[in-house]
Amino acid sequence: MTSLQRLFPFLRWPRLSRELVRGEALAGLAVGLMVIPQGVAYAALAGVPLVIGIYASMLPALLAVLFSTSARLSVGPTALTCLLVGTSLSGLAEPGSARWVELAVWLALFSGLLQVLLGFMRFGWLLNIVNAPVLMAFTQAAALLIIASQLRSLLGIELPLQAFLGSPAFHWPALAFGLGSLALLTIARRFKPAYPSVLLVVVASAGLSYVLGFEASGGLVVGPLPQGLPALYIPAMLDLDTASRLVLPTLIITLVSFLETASSAKVDNEHQGTRWNQNQDLIGQGLGKLASGLSGAFPTSSSFSRSALNLYAGARTGWATVFSVGVVVAALLVFTPVLRHVPQAVLAAIVLVAVLGLLKPHEFIRLWRISRVEAATAGATFVITLLAAPQLYWGVLAGVLMALSHFLYQRLHPRIIEVGLHADGSLRDRHLWKLAPLAKNTYALRMDAALDFAAAAEFERTIGEYLAAQPDTRQVYLFAQPINRIDATGVEIFLKIAGQLQLRGITLHISGMKLPVEQALERAGWQAAAPGLELYRTDSEALAGLQGRD
Numbered sequence: 001m002t003s004l005q006r007l008f009p010f011l012r013w014p015r016l017s018r019e020l021v022r023g024e025a026l027a028g029l030a031v032g033l034m035v036i037p038q039g040v041a042y043a044a045l046a047g048v049p050l051v052i053g054i055y056a057s058m059l060p061a062l063l064a065v066l067f068s069t070s071a072r073l074s075v076g077p078t079a080l081t082c083l084l085v086g087t088s089l090s091g092l093a094e095p096g097s098a099r100w101v102e103l104a105v106w107l108a109l110f111s112g113l114l115q116v117l118l119g120f121m122r123f124g125w126l127l128n129i130v131n132a133p134v135l136m137a138f139t140q141a142a143a144l145l146i147i148a149s150q151l152r153s154l155l156g157i158e159l160p161l162q163a164f165l166g167s168p169a170f171h172w173p174a175l176a177f178g179l180g181s182l183a184l185l186t187i188a189r190r191f192k193p194a195y196p197s198v199l200l201v202v203v204a205s206a207g208l209s210y211v212l213g214f215e216a217s218g219g220l221v222v223g224p225l226p227q228g229l230p231a232l233y234i235p236a237m238l239d240l241d242t243a244s245r246l247v248l249p250t251l252i253i254t255l256v257s258f259l260e261t262a263s264s265a266k267v268d269n270e271h272q273g274t275r276w277n278q279n280q281d282l283i284g285q286g287l288g289k290l291a292s293g294l295s296g297a298f299p300t301s302s303s304f305s306r307s308a309l310n311l312y313a314g315a316r317t318g319w320a321t322v323f324s325v326g327v328v329v330a331a332l333l334v335f336t337p338v339l340r341h342v343p344q345a346v347l348a349a350i351v352l353v354a355v356l357g358l359l360k361p362h363e364f365i366r367l368w369r370i371s372r373v374e375a376a377t378a379g380a381t382f383v384i385t386l387l388a389a390p391q392l393y394w395g396v397l398a399g400v401l402m403a404l405s406h407f408l409y410q411r412l413h414p415r416i417i418e419v420g421l422h423a424d425g426s427l428r429d430r431h432l433w434k435l436a437p438l439a440k441n442t443y444a445l446r447m448d449a450a451l452d453f454a455a456a457a458e459f460e461r462t463i464g465e466y467l468a469a470q471p472d473t474r475q476v477y478l479f480a481q482p483i484n485r486i487d488a489t490g491v492e493i494f495l496k497i498a499g500q501l502q503l504r505g506i507t508l509h510i511s512g513m514k515l516p517v518e519q520a521l522e523r524a525g526w527q528a529a530a531p532g533l534e535l536y537r538t539d540s541e542a543l544a545g546l547q548g549r550d
Contacts, residue, residue, distance in 0.1 A: 009280060010066040013317050020319065027315035028323025031074050031306050033196040035061075035324065036331050038306070038354065040222065040339060041347040042077035045146065046085040046298050047095035048104055050222055051336070053077050055230040056297035057328045060288040061321055064300070068284025069277040070265040071318030074306035075288050079355050080139065081257045081301040083146050087390035088249030092242065102235045103246070104298040109235070110250040111299045112289025115258065119282030127258055127278070133371075134399035135259055136363055137378035141385035141395060143358035146351060153220070153348035154178035173212065174219050177205055178345030185353040193312060198350055202342055209341040220344040225336040229329070233296030252393035257301035261285055264307040271311065305354060377402045414449030416462045419479060427479060427539060439546055443470065444477040451483050451490035451517070460493050467504075474506060477546070479539055481512030491524045502532040509534045511542035 005011045014020060035057045043053030057076040064075035085104050086095070093099035118124060151157070156174030181201050188197030208214070215221045238246070261281060269276040285302070292300045310320055364382075368375040377399060385395025419427040420435025427446065428435065438444045443466055449455045467473055486494070501508050513535065518528070528535055536542035 006280070008067070009069050009071065009284070010318060013071065013319060016319065020316070023314045023316060024319040025323045027310055027313035027320040028325075029327055030196060030313040031310050031315075031320065032324035032327025032331070033199040034306055034309060035074065035076050035303075036328060036335065037198045037202040037339075037342075037347075037350055038303075039077045039328075040225075040342075041350040042079055042082040043298075044344070044347055045079060045149065045351060046077075046082035046104060047089065048085075048101050048298060049096060050339075051225040051332075052101065052297045054225075054328060054332050054336075055295045056292050056300050058230070058325050058332070059295050060292040060297070060300040061328075062325050063291040064284045064288030064302075065318040065321040066284070067280070067287050069274075069280045070261075070268050070284075070302075072268050072307065072310050072315045072320065073261065073264050073302040074310050074321065074324070075285065075302050076300050076306070077298070078257070078260060078301045078303045079146055079351060080142055080260060080358075081253060081299055083142055083149075084249065084253050084256060084392060085298045087145075087392050088246070088253070090390040092245065101296065103242070105233060105235045105293045105296060106238060106243075106246060107250060107253060108289045108293035108297065108299040110246060111254045111257070112286045112291075112293060114250065114254050115282045115286030115289065117286075119279045119284075119286060122279050124278035124282050127255060127262070129404065130255060130259060130396070130400055131374075131403050133367055133374045133378040134381050134396065134403055135256075136360075136367075137381035138256070138385055138392075138396050138399060139358050140360065140363075141382045142392060143355045144386065145389055145392070146355045150348040150351050153344045154182065154352065156219075156345060171219060173214055173217060174343055174345040177209070177214070177219075177343040178349050181205060181346045181349035182352060185349060186356075189353060193309065202346060202350075203338060205343055205346045206338050206341040209343050214343055215341065222339050222342045222344065222347070224340050227333060227336050229332065230295040230297070233294055235293075248393055248397075252396050253299050256396065257289075257299060258282065258285060260304065261302040264302045264304050268307065268311065305357070373406055374403075377406065408454070411449070411454040412458065414447055414455040414458055416445060416447045416449075416459065418466075419444045419446050421543070438477065438543075439475065441470075441472050441474040442477060442546075443467070443473050443475070444479065446479040446482060448482045450485040450487075451494060452485060452487040453489035456490045456493040459490075460497060463497055467506075475509060476501060476506055477509045477511065477542060479511045479542070480517070481514070481539070483517055484514055486517045486520050491520055491526075494521065495524060495526060498526070498530075498533070502530070505532075507532050507534060509536065509542060509545070511536040511539050 036054060039053030039057045040050045041053070043050045061075045065071055065073070085107060088107065089100055089103050092103055118126065155178060156171030184201055185197055188195055209219070209221060262278070265276050265281055289299050292298065364375060364378060367378055380402060381395050381399030384398045385392055388394035417429045418431065419438070420430035420433065421438060422428045422433060422435060430437065445462070447455070447459055451459060463476070498508055534545070536545065
C-alpha cells in the first residue's frame with residue numbers, strides 16, 4: 001500500500017467492471033431506497049425541517065466512504081445521533097427554526113473537526129474510554145426516549161399528555177396508519193430484510209393518504225418539501241456563551257456517533273479479514289460531518305441497520321455507496337412531491353422499527369452474571385440518562401466516570417497472592433486452594449499487574465505486612481512473569497524492598513522477570529549478581545532450586 005493510498009483510501013477501490021457494477025448498483029439501490037424515508041423520519045427526531053434528513057444522506061455519505069477504510073458502511077442520519085442533536089439544542093432555540101438549524105450545523109462542524117483532528121493525531125484510542133456496558137445502557141435508555149417521543153405521532157394523540165389522560169382522544173386514521181405501518185415494517189424486517197419495505201410502505205401510505213383526504217381530515221403529514229440539491233450553508237458566528245454550551249454535546253455526539261461507527265466497522269472488517277483502521281475512519285467520518293454541516297444538515301453517523309443491508313445486498317466496495325447517493329440525488333429531484341402526503345404516523349413507525357432492536361433488557365441480566373460492578377455502572381448510566389433527559393450526555397459522562405473510577409480502583413489494588421504448589425504442578429493461590437507453603441520460612445508471591453505508580457504502594461504494603469506477621473521468614477520468592485512493565489515509582493519501591501530484605505538477611509528469589517523490567521532496574525543501578533539475590537528464567541527452574549535446598 002502506497003502512502004497516497006493511505007491518505008486516499010478510495011484509490012484502493014477496484015476498477016468498475018460489468019459484474020462489479022451490477023452487484024454494487026443493486027446494493028446501492030437497496031440502501032438508497034431505505035435511507036430516503038429514514039432520513040426524513042430522523043430529521044423529525046432532530047427537530048429540523050424534514051428535507052434536511054435527505055441532505056444529510058448525500059454528500060456526507062460520499063465524503064465518508066471516500067476517506068474511510070471501512071468502505072461498505074452506510075453513513076447518514078441515525079436515530080441515536082439525531083436524538084442527541086434534538087436534546088442537546090433543547091432550550092437554545094425553537095425546534096425547526098432557522099436558529100435551531102444553525103446550531104445543528106455548528107454541532108456537525110464542531111464534531112467533524114474534532115474527529116478529523118483526532119484521526120490525524122492518531123488519537124483513536126481515546127474513544128476506548130467508553131466501555132461496552134456504559135454504551136449498552138446509554139443506547140437502551142436513548143431507545144426508550146426515542147420510542148416515547150414518537151408515541152404521540154404513532155397513535156394519533158392530538159392533545160397534550162395531561163389533557164389526554166383526562167379525556168383520551170385519538171385521531172383514528174393516524175392511529176391506523178401508524179400501527180399498520182409498524183406491523184408491516186416489523187414483519188418485513190424479520191422475513192425480508194433486503195426488501196425495500198420502508199419505501200413501499202411510504203409510497204403506499206402517501207397514496208392512501210391522498211385518496212382518503214387524510215390531511216383534510218386533520219391528519220398530520222410531511223407537507224411540501226423543497227426540490228433541488230442543497231446549497232452551500234455558512235452559519236453565522238456564535239457568541240462565546242452559546243459556543244461554550246455546545247462543547248459538551250459536541251464531545252458526546254463525537255463519542256457516541258463514532259462508537260456507532262465502530263460497531264459496524266468491526267463487523268465489516270471481520271468479514272473481510274482485515275484490521276480496522278480507526279484513525280482513518282475517524283478522518284472519513286469527520287469529513288462526512290463537515291460536509292453535512294456545509295450542506296445545512298446535522299451530524300451524521302454510520303447506520304448499523306443500513307450497513308448490514310449493504311453487506312446483505314452484496315456490496316463489495318465503496319462503489320455501492322456512490323450508487324446509493326445517486327439514488328438519493330435522483331429522489332430529491334423527482335420524488336419529494338410523493339413524500340408530501342405521507343402521514344407523520346408512518347414516519348414515527350419507521351423510527352420505532354429502527355430503534356426497537358436496540359432494546360435488549362436481557363443484556364443487563366447477562367452483565368450481572370459477568371460482573372456485578374459493571375452491571376451496577378450500566379444500571380446507573382441507564383437511570384441517569386432517563387432522569388437527565390433532555391440533557392442525555394450526563395448519562396454517558398456519569399457512566400464513563402464510574403467505569404474509570406472502577407478501573408482506577410483495580411489498578412490501585414492489584415491482585416497479589418501467596419502461591420503454593422497445586423497437585424497438578426501449577427502455582428496457585430495458596431489460601432484459596434488450601435495449599436501448604438512452598439517451603440518453611442518462605443514467602444512465595446505473585447502480583448498479576450504492572451509494577452507502576454498505581455500498584456507499587458500495595459506491593460510494598462503486602463510484603464511488609466507479611467514479614468511483620470512472619471518475622472522468621474528467610475526467603476522471599478517473587479514469581480514475576482505477570483509483571484510486564486515497571487515505571488520509575490515501581491523501580492524505586494522494588495529497590496527499596498530489595499535493600500530492606502538484604503539488611504534483614506532474607507534472600508530474594510525472582511523467577512521469570514521480563515527483559516524490559518530487568519533493563520529498567522539495571523539502568524537504576526540494580527545489580528543482578530548482588531548478594532542475597534537469586535534469579536531464575538522460569539518457574540520450573542525456581543521450584544527445582546527450592547527443592548534442592550530442601
